Amino acid sequence: MLQILSLSYNQLTGSIPIEIGNLSSLQWFGLGRNSFTGIIPPSVGNLSNLMVLILADNKIQGKIPQEIGHLSSLTIISFELNKLNGEIPQSIFNLSRLEILSLTINELSGTLPFTIERGLPNLKNLYLASNRLSGRIPTSISNLSNLNVLDLSSNSLSGHIPITLGNLHNLEKLALTTNQFTNDLSVNEQDFLTSLANCTYLKIIWISENYITGLLPKSISLGNLSTSLESFLASSCRISSTIPNEIGNLSNLIRLDLGDNELNGVIPSTLGMLENLQRLDLSGNKLQGSIPNSFCNLRNMYQARLNGNRISGQLPTCLGNLLSLRELYLANNAFSSEIPSTFWSNERIQVIDFSNNFFDGPLPRETGKLKILTVLNLSGNQFSGEIPITFGQLQSLNSLVLSNNKLQGPIPDFFDNLKGLEYLDLSHNNLYGEIPKSLETLIDLSYFNVSFNDLSGEIPNGGPFINFTIDSFRGNKGLCGASRFKFNACKPSKLKPSRKNIYIIYIMPPIAFIIFASIILFLLLRYRARKSMLSPPSNSPIGLDHERVSYYELLRATNNLDQVNLIGRGSIGSVYKGIFPNGMTAAVKVFDLDVQGALQSFDIECQILRSIRHRNLVKVITSCSNLDFKALVLEYMRNGNLDQWLYSPNYFLSITQRLEIMIDVASAMEYLHHDYSSPIIHCDLKPSNILLDEDMVARVGDFGIAKLLTNDRRMELTKTLGTIGYMAPEYGSAGLVSTSVDVYIYGILLMETFTRKKPTDEMFMGQLTLRSWVFGSLPNGIAKIIDVDLLNMDRENIRAKHEMHLTLIIELALECTTDLPEERLHMKDVLTSMGWDLGWVDGRRWGGGGGLRRAAGGRGLVAGGGNGG
Numbered sequence: 001m002l003q004i005l006s007l008s009y010n011q012l013t014g015s016i017p018i019e020i021g022n023l024s025s026l027q028w029f030g031l032g033r034n035s036f037t038g039i040i041p042p043s044v045g046n047l048s049n050l051m052v053l054i055l056a057d058n059k060i061q062g063k064i065p066q067e068i069g070h071l072s073s074l075t076i077i078s079f080e081l082n083k084l085n086g087e088i089p090q091s092i093f094n095l096s097r098l099e100i101l102s103l104t105i106n107e108l109s110g111t112l113p114f115t116i117e118r119g120l121p122n123l124k125n126l127y128l129a130s131n132r133l134s135g136r137i138p139t140s141i142s143n144l145s146n147l148n149v150l151d152l153s154s155n156s157l158s159g160h161i162p163i164t165l166g167n168l169h170n171l172e173k174l175a176l177t178t179n180q181f182t183n184d185l186s187v188n189e190q191d192f193l194t195s196l197a198n199c200t201y202l203k204i205i206w207i208s209e210n211y212i213t214g215l216l217p218k219s220i221s222l223g224n225l226s227t228s229l230e231s232f233l234a235s236s237c238r239i240s241s242t243i244p245n246e247i248g249n250l251s252n253l254i255r256l257d258l259g260d261n262e263l264n265g266v267i268p269s270t271l272g273m274l275e276n277l278q279r280l281d282l283s284g285n286k287l288q289g290s291i292p293n294s295f296c297n298l299r300n301m302y303q304a305r306l307n308g309n310r311i312s313g314q315l316p317t318c319l320g321n322l323l324s325l326r327e328l329y330l331a332n333n334a335f336s337s338e339i340p341s342t343f344w345s346n347e348r349i350q351v352i353d354f355s356n357n358f359f360d361g362p363l364p365r366e367t368g369k370l371k372i373l374t375v376l377n378l379s380g381n382q383f384s385g386e387i388p389i390t391f392g393q394l395q396s397l398n399s400l401v402l403s404n405n406k407l408q409g410p411i412p413d414f415f416d417n418l419k420g421l422e423y424l425d426l427s428h429n430n431l432y433g434e435i436p437k438s439l440e441t442l443i444d445l446s447y448f449n450v451s452f453n454d455l456s457g458e459i460p461n462g463g464p465f466i467n468f469t470i471d472s473f474r475g476n477k478g479l480c481g482a483s484r485f486k487f488n489a490c491k492p493s494k495l496k497p498s499r500k501n502i503y504i505i506y507i508m509p510p511i512a513f514i515i516f517a518s519i520i521l522f523l524l525l526r527y528r529a530r531k532s533m534l535s536p537p538s539n540s541p542i543g544l545d546h547e548r549v550s551y552y553e554l555l556r557a558t559n560n561l562d563q564v565n566l567i568g569r570g571s572i573g574s575v576y577k578g579i580f581p582n583g584m585t586a587a588v589k590v591f592d593l594d595v596q597g598a599l600q601s602f603d604i605e606c607q608i609l610r611s612i613r614h615r616n617l618v619k620v621i622t623s624c625s626n627l628d629f630k631a632l633v634l635e636y637m638r639n640g641n642l643d644q645w646l647y648s649p650n651y652f653l654s655i656t657q658r659l660e661i662m663i664d665v666a667s668a669m670e671y672l673h674h675d676y677s678s679p680i681i682h683c684d685l686k687p688s689n690i691l692l693d694e695d696m697v698a699r700v701g702d703f704g705i706a707k708l709l710t711n712d713r714r715m716e717l718t719k720t721l722g723t724i725g726y727m728a729p730e731y732g733s734a735g736l737v738s739t740s741v742d743v744y745i746y747g748i749l750l751m752e753t754f755t756r757k758k759p760t761d762e763m764f765m766g767q768l769t770l771r772s773w774v775f776g777s778l779p780n781g782i783a784k785i786i787d788v789d790l791l792n793m794d795r796e797n798i799r800a801k802h803e804m805h806l807t808l809i810i811e812l813a814l815e816c817t818t819d820l821p822e823e824r825l826h827m828k829d830v831l832t833s834m835g836w837d838l839g840w841v842d843g844r845r846w847g848g849g850g851g852l853r854r855a856a857g858g859r860g861l862v863a864g865g866g867n868g869g
Contacts, residue, residue: 001025008032021046030054057081080104094119102127111135117143129153151175166195173204181210213238235259248273260284272297281305307331320345327351356380368393377401399423601704616668618701643687664698670827725759740821747816756787
């Protein structure tokens with residue numbers, strides 16, 4: 001008898017068949033993430049054994065059938081992201097076993113029943129956001145003692161927020177944003193906030209966009225909330241008063257949003273105590289004073305919005321130390337003086353908006369170091385001088401606004417280097433000269449404004465300039481151009497050839513030819529001399545059925561091992577990019593035979609790579625070997641290695657990408673440990689040895705110190721050690737090598753990939769290691785250790801799910817890195833667990849029957865479908 005029907009995450013269309021009601025034994029029914037239309041058939045009410053019903057993320061319309069209230073065994077209802085309308089059937093509020101009710105993002109109306117607690121004693125998660133619900137929150141909701149999540153955001157609910165919400169001792173998330181709630185002004189302060197101090201597990205309070213007036217109570221920073229609260233959003237209310245100094249007690253706060261209120265006074269210095277804070281929004285208030293130096297203690301800050309206040313003074317010189325900062329908004333304040341040169345130390349910042357202040361002096365040349373800067377707005381200040389040539393290095397820039405300053409000089413030619421530029425505003429300055437015609441090459445440029453300067457000459461008429469109007473050029477009397485710009489037509493110029501032109505046309509070409517011919521002759525003689533000194537290579541020891549590559553072909557492919565083609569350098573050699581005559585692009589690993597152990601490493605790699613075959617191992621093409629030269633020709637990986645994707649400023653990997661990479665690595669290691677004829681121990685897994693092909697599939701490379709165990713040996717002694725920080729205890733101290741060594745190294749690599757902390761980071765000194773840091777921080781929340789770029793997402797419901805998945809990943813890494821080898825997992829088990837986690841993150845895999853047990857037991861789960869929902 002069919003008990004589980006999970007068809008989620010497909011492209012199914014049509015209506016849900018009425019015949020579904022005939023499957024009387026069905027316990028799990030999941031159609032999430034498809035394109036079903038029509039209604040929910042009332043026959044679903046015949047599934048008397050049904051425990052989980054998931055129809056999320058489709059295009060289902062109509063009302064929720066009353067018959068669903070007959071399914072007394074239901075524990076999960078997930079109908080979010082559809083077009084359901086009408087009222088929520090009262091019968092659903094009588095399902096006594098129901099733990100999760102998720103109806104978010106529909107068109108449901110009506111009110112919540114005032115006796116909600118009587119029929120839902122086991123309810124844990126109530127998601128009703130983004131509907132058309134009205135009326136009040138029933139005070140009886142405070143009797144749902146098991147409630148973890150209450151999300152009523154984006155409805156038309158009104159009335160006072162019940163003070164009794166503080167009775168929900170298991171509450172973890174309270175989301176009431178974008179409604180018409182008010183606070184009870186007959187009591188002191190916002191008493192419903194004060195009452196929440198009783199909620200020991202409360203991590204999220206979202207009350208933005210309601211009519212909550214008065215003071216921000218000090219009590220919110222005291223009691224249980226001081227250690228549990230992670231996100232407090234109260235923007236666009238009518239909160240007045242100062243920010244209490246007690247705000248610094250919220251030691252685990254990750255996000256604080258008090259924007260668009262009526263806050264006054266200064267930014268308290270105690271704000272710098274919030275060491276875990278990642279997003280801060282105090283914009284649109286009446287704050288005064290300066291930014292306190294303690295602000296620079298916010299080392300995990302990702303985004304800071306202080307715009308739209310009355311903050312003045314100079315910027316703290318230590319702001320450049322906030323290396324996690326990606327977005328800084330200081331517009332519409334009263335900052336003055338020059339921007340400190342130290343500010344530009346953070347080369348990973350992406351958005352800077354300092355518009356409408358009183359900054360002065362020349363535009364900082366140091367800005368050119370910000371290689372991944374996308375938005376720079378310095379308009380409405382008092383900057384003077386020319387636009388620095390270093391601005392031409394901002395290759396990632398798509399918006400540059402320098403209007404309303406005192407800039408002088410010509411518009412630089414280098415703007416054509418900024419190929420991604422979409423928005424360029426240089427208006428209201430003192431710029432002169434011509435508009436560079438090279439700007440016609442900026443095909444993405446959709447907004448261009450140079451009005452009210454002192455420009456002259458012809459207006460370009462090609463590329464994006466076809467779409468611009470006179471509004472882009474007003475106030476420049478010396479311009480001319482096409483009639484649609486409403487300037488005078490340009491007069492044709494008839495220039496006689498000058499001495500300089502004659503020199504360029506008639507004299508320079510012969511000189512250039514002579515120089516070029518001399519260079520070619522010199523290189524040819526040098527090549528022949530070098531060729532005569534070299535002996536021809538022996539046959540390839542790899543033994544693959546592939547065209548042999550000679551030493552001379554290898555030199556030609558790499559342009560004589562030119563540094564321009566250098567991909568990377570290691571302890572025993574270098575890797576070059578080579579392009580061979582047949583069009584093949586390959587990586588050429590050249591061993592430095594002057595380094596002790598290089599020859600042995602070459603032999604080991606030849607021995608191991610000769611016969612192993614796996615999708616996640618780097619493929620060797622052939623080798624080149626003579627007495628004085630050893631090289632391997634390997635498959636070329638177009639996307640470099642994991643190290644550069646983790647630590648280079650212009651690269652980024654999402655949670656899913658990192659997880660997929662680590663699954664690929666686990667798959668390769670499982671093959672080496674269990675599926676090859678004899679176990680192979682890699683011994684040196686690290687980000688620089690994890691290569692990525694054009695599809696971002698990970699390939700494990702560099703087997704220079706690998707060990708091949710015989711079938712009768714499970715462990716071996718070695719004097720060759722791996723990389724410091726990654727080695728297992730028994731490997732580093734006694735040289736003992738087994739498959740457990742690779743499992744340990746994999747666990748360290750897994751931690752590094754998701755924390756973006758190298759095990760050799762300077763913070764790890766004495767007894768503090770990457771593992772002990774992760775282990776000690778985990779009980780206080782995953783957000784303290786995970787790479788800040790992964791947790792800063794706008795969709796908070798996605799982020800909450802990801803935190804749960806990330807916790808599971810880190811726990812797996814800790815299991816891999818226990819001190820005793822016999823207590824570590826096998827790579828088969830690691831791979832199985834990692835496959836589970838990928839399914840949870842993006843829903844593309846599902847673990848069979850075991851999935852039902854795991855999903856039903858997960859606290860706070862928003863079900864989205866059987867296929868990894």
